Amino acid sequence: MQVVVNARHLTGPRTGIEVYMEQLLAALSRSGEVEITALSWAPLNLGLPRVREVVPARRPELGGLRATAWKLWFDQWYSLRAVADKSSLLVHGMDGFLPYSLRSRDRSIVTIHDLGWQVHPELYDKRLRLMYGGLFPWVRRRADRFIAVSRYTADDLVRRAGIPVSKIDVVYHGLDPVFAAPTQQQPHPAAAGAPYVLAVGGVSPRKNTRRLIAAFTEWRSRGGPRAAYRLLITGTSIDREFTENGAKLPDGVSLLGYVDKAELPGLYANASVFLYPGIYEGFGLPIIEAMASGTAVVTSRTGAAPEIAGGAAILVDPFDVKSIEDGLERAMNNDEMDRLQVLGRERVRQFEWARAAQATIDAYRRTL
Numbered sequence: 001m002q003v004v005v006n007a008r009h010l011t012g013p014r015t016g017i018e019v020y021m022e023q024l025l026a027a028l029s030r031s032g033e034v035e036i037t038a039l040s041w042a043p044l045n046l047g048l049p050r051v052r053e054v055v056p057a058r059r060p061e062l063g064g065l066r067a068t069a070w071k072l073w074f075d076q077w078y079s080l081r082a083v084a085d086k087s088s089l090l091v092h093g094m095d096g097f098l099p100y101s102l103r104s105r106d107r108s109i110v111t112i113h114d115l116g117w118q119v120h121p122e123l124y125d126k127r128l129r130l131m132y133g134g135l136f137p138w139v140r141r142r143a144d145r146f147i148a149v150s151r152y153t154a155d156d157l158v159r160r161a162g163i164p165v166s167k168i169d170v171v172y173h174g175l176d177p178v179f180a181a182p183t184q185q186q187p188h189p190a191a192a193g194a195p196y197v198l199a200v201g202g203v204s205p206r207k208n209t210r211r212l213i214a215a216f217t218e219w220r221s222r223g224g225p226r227a228a229y230r231l232l233i234t235g236t237s238i239d240r241e242f243t244e245n246g247a248k249l250p251d252g253v254s255l256l257g258y259v260d261k262a263e264l265p266g267l268y269a270n271a272s273v274f275l276y277p278g279i280y281e282g283f284g285l286p287i288i289e290a291m292a293s294g295t296a297v298v299t300s301r302t303g304a305a306p307e308i309a310g311g312a313a314i315l316v317d318p319f320d321v322k323s324i325e326d327g328l329e330r331a332m333n334n335d336e337m338d339r340l341q342v343l344g345r346e347r348v349r350q351f352e353w354a355r356a357a358q359a360t361i362d363a364y365r366r367t368l
Helices: 017-030 064-081 128-142 153-162 209-220 224-228 241-245 264-269 283-290 306-308 322-331 334-350 353-368
Strands: 004-008 035-039 051-054 090-093 107-112 146-147 166-168 196-199 230-234 253-257 273-276 296-300 314-318
Touching: 004 017, 004 146, 017 035, 017 166, 017 283, 064 314, 107 253, 107 353, 146 153, 146 253, 146 264, 146 353, 153 166, 153 273, 166 353, 196 209, 196 264, 209 230, 209 273, 209 322, 230 264, 264 283, 273 283, 273 322, 283 296, 283 334, 296 306, 296 322, 296 334, 306 314
Parallel strands: 004 035, 004 090, 035 051, 090 107, 107 146, 146 166, 196 230, 196 273, 230 253, 273 296, 296 314
Antiparallel strands: none
């Protein structure tokens, strides 16, 4: 089975979509059932069997609107033409989009990670909303099948986009094995010293970081052992409104920036609690990464988070600072922490990339 993927996301840091793409490509390669052509604007050097890397054009050094225009040209028009011939193609839009250059004889399947830009447009930059709003109608019209990363996202596709249930396959993410053995990984320097609570996503409206920080600060101010705790936040996103207002981080709160995959498992494993009260998640990969690392999880009762947590996390109202604070206090109870650790490790057994790859291959067959 021949599949074409625009994999240019893998030329940058590995966050949500990039992790999905990297891990699924590797699992599909290991299956032996699929041969993949991975398109990019720079060498990927994935070193995967049955994955052929093609660089149709090198990304030039551009900035601003010119860089955006070049990216759209590459994604929507040029990249696919580099491998198009007289035969039909099976194209998998792993990033949620499909190129305009698809021909009528080509077949296509797209992974939808979430519809957050429709559900909570206030959480997204105007330029992103315009881009998604401009590209998604083509995806909805042209895709032969859809992969939803959760049942919640599948329901959103039906309710908000009018996609027939018969055209949707729900395929959960898998879990990178490095998170199952965090003590064998490279430790992060920030993990040394005083105990800490971990959060991810930078300072982002979607990750609800300002309420998260407020809840932690209120919890820490209760005094006693709480006063010794730090809040460590990974990620490069910085809320523009947060910085424009000149907000300073409260005592005990640190932004770590981008954390490499080699250091992330140890950072999870040494945290007392993983705090993840995002407004909207289509899946929530950090939830299962933290669980696999043996860390108690506090997450939202909105979006797909309850579905992915599967009863192995404390659920809070992400719009209520007091609810987040109370969830953190509950998770710090030793008995509750032990209970969540046991439930979390059991829950993550449901998430395997080999299983995800096989379900994706089944979806390819239905597409064809």
